[in-house]
Structures are given as structure tokens and as C-alpha cells.
Amino acid sequence: MAIDAGLLRELGSVLGPGLLSTPAACVAYECDALTAHRHPPDLVALPTSVEQVQQIVRICRRHSVPVVARGSGTGLSGGALPVAGGLLLVLSRLDEILEVDPRRGLARVQPGVTNLAVSEAAAPFGMYYAPDPSSQVACSVGGNVAENSGGVHCLKYGLTVHNVLAVKLVTMEGELLTLGSETGEAPGLNLLGAVIGSEGLLGFVVEVTVRLLPLPRRVELLLAAFDDVGRCAEAVGQVIAAGIIPAGLEMMDAPAIKAAEAFARCGYPLDAQALLLCEVDGLPADVDDDLGRARTLLEAAGATSVRVARDAGERQRMWSGRKSAFPAVGRLAPDYYCMDGTIPRRHLADVLAQIAALSTTYRLDVANVFHAGDGNLHPLILFDAGKDGELERAERFGADILEACVAAGGTVTGEHGVGVEKLGPMCSQFGAAELATFHALKLAFDPAGLLNPGKAVPTLARCADYGALRVHGGRLPHSHLPRF
């Protein structure tokens, strides 16, 4: 598109070399980790200060230019996909850790700081930042806020929303607001809660204050094998009903076990139909207590074997299979399509049976990995986009899985976000009145509708569209990152 010369001049005077406007420079930002959707941005801004962000936003507001924020671009749902005629606001150069205070138990960071860097900065004080999305070496804290990122420790330690005390937010009007506070409370409405997970539709997060936790004194990992997926699902409920809150509780089915073992050589029993990884952490005596009880419960629930990692090395090995499940499954077929539904755990066996039946109907294999403690499913549908009709079958299969999640009282996305990918399935989960309210809430923050337009909440007219996360030949950006 032709870019308004006045707009270019104004932005250039704020950003200097931090403004990219040639196709060659901009193309690097054409997609996030949802590579099936690409759109080269017309303009890319790389601000280095909060003031610059405010100035850029005010200029865009005046020129009615839509703005899409981007962190590290590791998102799986296309939330940072550029929009036509818009500016991509890349916040990765705002990457300073402003403060780490073990006494107040918090860190103040700019949005471009990576998730893992926060924990690394806190480590000398014996503390860490709890949310640990699988992309944590690369993903940014600002992106985590946008997506309300999770990880494998959510059941006990919560999502991003439970671990962020405050954010500074630049509105589309260019105002700088503070939501929340260091105390974890602020007068007025809990707007912080609404902003976390809003996929960049309500404002630009330019500073985040996160809660730090003391590192657990002891961590133990237990691996239980089952000859039946339903029995394994049942055992998960029994562990939790017994009053044990594991730090992580992860489940895999037979195809995922076989793929992970072939990939990572982590010592998983290949004859198992389901595996459960159960991590407990805390004070040594509490951990011993929980571990002993979990072991007894799992054996009584019909586990064919139960093993406790002997040391940190074995624990890491046992985790490595689970953490490399995505790339491992990616070797089984030219393409896979990753789903992200959550269901009440009591429906796990039933939904798994439905997925198995759908696999037969659509003649496509599927491997299942779950954050079992949270009921968050990641079915990986295997297909070959080179074969006629397989992509379409995979997409219909995926949509049917999400429908099954909604029918079971769950959600179409547990942690990957809606972005552009799940606009269709959102229509199954919410009625027209709720969707209209979401749009109205956005306009309360962004009256001109310029902030990341077209994402996260479908217009009623778009409710028929369905997108897809498709990974060809295991090649996705940041393919070195484990995905779980």
C-alpha cells in the first residue's frame, strides 16, 4: 500500500532508524509462530522508550492507522500477525530488567524481557518467576501478559494472571495508565485482570511488575504407566481428590509416548497406553509425604509401574520426553496441527474416546499430550498437506475436537490464545450477546478500534471462518524451542 508521506515523516522523526518501511526490512515480521498466516507489515516500529511508544501511538491515532503489538513472535495463534495498512509495534527493544527485590518479592521489567531472564535474574536471591511457557527462553513477558501464558506448573502456581502485580499500559489514546500495584491490589475495578490475556486488543503493556516466589526446597518426579487411558485419567482425579496439588501433572497417550521415546530416549515404557508424570515440590517433609501418598494412590488406581526419579539428572531425562513431544510427534508425519482445548477433568476419558473415534472417521492419526492437572489437552493431528484434502480433513477434525471440548463444558483455548486461529471456534463457545459485550469492552479501551483489529473476538459475520495452526515438516519459527 502507499504510505502517507506525512505519517512516515512524523514516525521517522520519533524513531529514526527504529522505523522500518521497506518490504525487505519488514518481511521478517510477517508472522508469529502461527506460520500458516502471513502478512508482511507495511511499517515496523522498534521503540526504545515508553515515551516513544506514546508518541508513535498518538501519531497512529491521529492518522487512523491500526497498530499491532509484537514481542518475540513466539505466539501460536497469530495474535501478532500484522494487519493491512497497519503499523507493527515491536516491543523487543524495551528489554531492561528495572528492578529485582527479593524482600518485596517482586521484579519490575520492560515488556521485551524474556520470561526465563526474569527467573535468571531472581535466581541469585533463591527466587523465580513461576509461569513457564515452553517457549520461555524466547518469549517475552509482554507477550505472556497478552496471552495469559501458562506452562506445566499452572495447577499449583497459576497462570500469568496470578503472578503479575501491576502493568503500565499505554492506551490507544497515548495515555499511560498503571493498573494494579506492587501490593497486588489497587482501588477501583480489576482492570488488570481484564487486560491480562486480552491479546493486545486493549492497550500496549510497557512495564510489568511480577511476583517472585522462593525456589522450592525439594522437587521430586514420579512416572506412572497405565495400560488404559481411562484408568490413567481416573487416577489423575484421585490424586487431586486426595488433597495433593502436584506442581506438574502431565499425561501422554501411546502414540505420544512412542514418539517421545524414539526422539528423546528418555526411558518411557513402550508398552504403556498412558503415562503420567507427577512432580511434587515444597518443603522436604511435605514432598516426601505427598510423594508417598501419590505412589500408593497410583498403584491402587491400576498403574502397571510407578517409578521415582533417583536424582536431578534422571528427573530431567524423564521430563525431556514430555517436553519434546511436539517435535517428536512432528517426525511421524509431514505436518501436524496442534489443538489447545480445556475440559473438566471428569470428561477426559470420554473426550479421548471421541477423539479416537474422530481419528477413524477422518482417517488421520492423532497423538495426545495433556496438562492433565488442568484438563488442558493438546491433541496433535498428523497429516500430509501434500496429499489432496488432508489439510481440510485435519482442520475439520480439529474443529470437531474443540466442539467436543465446548460440549463437555470446556473451552476452545486453554493457553495458546484465539488470535486469528480460533475465531471460528469462539462462535461455538460464546453467544452473540457475549461477543457483542467483548466488542463493547474493547471500544471502552480503544474507541477508534485501532488496536490489533480483527483478532481474538470474531465479528458475528466472521463466525463461519476457521483457521489452522499447521506446521510443515516440523519447521516452525523457533523450532529449537520445546513445545508442550
Next chain:
Amino acid sequence: MALIETPPGQDLTDALVERVLAAANAGTPLRIVGGDTKRFYGRPVAGETLALAGHHGVVRYDPAELVITARGGTLLADVEALLARHGQRLPFEPPSFGSLATLGGTVAAGLAGPARVARGPVRDCVLGARLLTGDGRVLKFGGEVMKNVAGYDVSRLLAGSLGILGVLLDVSLKVLPVARGARTLRRHIAAQGAIDLLGAAAQRGLPLTGSFWSTGELYLRLEGSPSGLDELVPTIGGDPLDDSAAASLWQSVREQTHAYFTAAHPLGRLSLPATTAGAALVRADRIAFEWNGAQAWVTGVERETIDLITRAAGGHATLFRRDDAEDRVTGDVFAPLPTPLLDLHRAVKRVFDPAGILNPGRMYADL
């Protein structure tokens, strides 16, 4: 594992919708009332009473899911008794301030008790809600699962919203198992020493699930496995309370029936970063604090001193319990908002209550 059978209760959704629609059309303000146990909190509301007590009952509870869904008018006491029968509890240990407190009122008030220091605020536990808006729409947000990022998180926005955005018809909350053991210790210690001790304990990762300091005495509650507590308690020091004395102490802190509170009128509340020294600036007989110093209670302290403390520490103050002249207070009870933030509040209010009839003025004068 299965759903627990509970009495059906009573669903008044249709009648409540009709009532709200009629009020919206007539421009009649409504004062939303569960058990009216927290009438003292927030600014007074002049309006017709919209009673929620008849809209009650547990909708779904499966202990293995760690989630309970109940109607807004369900008695908090009933919910807590049901959870206790299954070895579970509301993580945030809410105060009730009276036997008629309802679950909807608890979430709308957003008040948490001693355990907040370990298990987080009310909003952390809100997973979903069914909301009746000020223009009669019944909307469902969130759900009954732990992880859910579909759509804006409106249900968490409702925690602490004081009813200004809508009537909580149902709410789904995360629950947690009751710890297998608990110990309470008492130590004679000055305010500053208590704050230092609590800060060090928090940094060590001790399982502190309650702290209360008043008149030179600090009470600490630790929870975990009985064997772990046996090892831990001697390393901290202090006199152990027996179980019933401990239970009544924490009950008196949570419900503000402790001697400090019964003499404290009006009562101010300071929200401070944990382990800051602000609380030590006030005369010892006028202050008490919880949550490792993050929640301080003050009485008989001048506005200027309070402002000084909250400004220096980066916190804020609330007039928690108004004076006896209850419903004649016209000033702010919550800390004022900067103008752009107040404007945003107004815009959000209009999304849910365009006619401005729900609990008008409860939070701020024109909200």
C-alpha cells in the same frame, strides 16, 4: 470421582431479569443485596433493594475438579460447610461479617482473609460467572476450567466490582484441599521486628498462611504435613497455640471480632507492599496488620499520616468501616483514581450498565 448431589435451591433468574429491565426503563437505581452483611463497605447507595437471597443453591460441585459453581444468593456458610465435608475450602478465606453473607456478595466485595498472604486474592479463584447486566442481559463468561483464555476475562473483572457492573447470578470458584496440618505460634515482638521476621520467613519459602500483629504480639500460622510442621516449628520460635485457641484467633482476625477491631471505629485499611516498614510509623495501639504487613488496619490516625505512609511505600488507603453516621457519608472511601483511569472506569461501567442503575455510587460518586 463424581458430582456431589446438592439440594436444587431456587433459580430466580427470570424474575431478576424482569425486575432489572423494569428498573432500567424507569431509571430506578437498585441496591443489590445478598445478606447485607457488608453494608458498611464502600459508599452508601440510595436505591430500591434488589434482593438476591432467594436466588440460591449449588449448581455443580465435583471435588476432584477443584471447582464449585453456585448461585449468587447461596449462603457463604453453606458453601464453606459443603466444601469442608469434602476436605476442601475457599482458598482466600473470606470474611463473612455475618451469618447471612452470600457467595455473590463475597465475590463482589472482593475481600479476602488471613490466607490471602499465601493463596492469593478473590480474583485469583474466579473461573467463571453468569452475569445479569444493568440492561437485562444474561451473559456467561469464563467457565469451570482452570485454564481458559477465550475472550476477555470478564469474570475476574467482577471480583471486587461491588455490583456496579452487574448482578452475579452464578459464580464458579477454584477451591483447594484443606492442609493436612496447621500450627499457630505467638511471639512478643515490636512492629518493625515482626515485619523483618515475616519478610525473612517469606523469602525462605516457609508455608506461612496467616500473620497477624497487634499490640506487640505476632501470630503466625503455618500449614503443611504434620511431620513437616514438627520439623519446622522449632526453627521459628514462639509459643504454640492449641488448635481451638488458634482457630478462634484466626476467626476473630478474619471476622474482625478481635479486640483490636472492636475498639477501632472508624477503621482505615492500608494496602502496602509486603514487608515495608510503613506500619511501624503509627502508634502501636492504633495499628494492627496482616499479610506480612501488606494489609494494615489503622484507627485514630490523621489523614496526613496515612497519606504519608501510603505515598512513601507505594500503597493506598481505604476507609474500610465508616463512622456511625453510616449512610450519610458523601466523600470518597476508596483512594481517588487518576482522571484517565476514572474515565476508563466510566466507559467500562457503560458497557455493562448503560443506564447506571446498579449500585450507583457504591465505589465512586459517579460510577
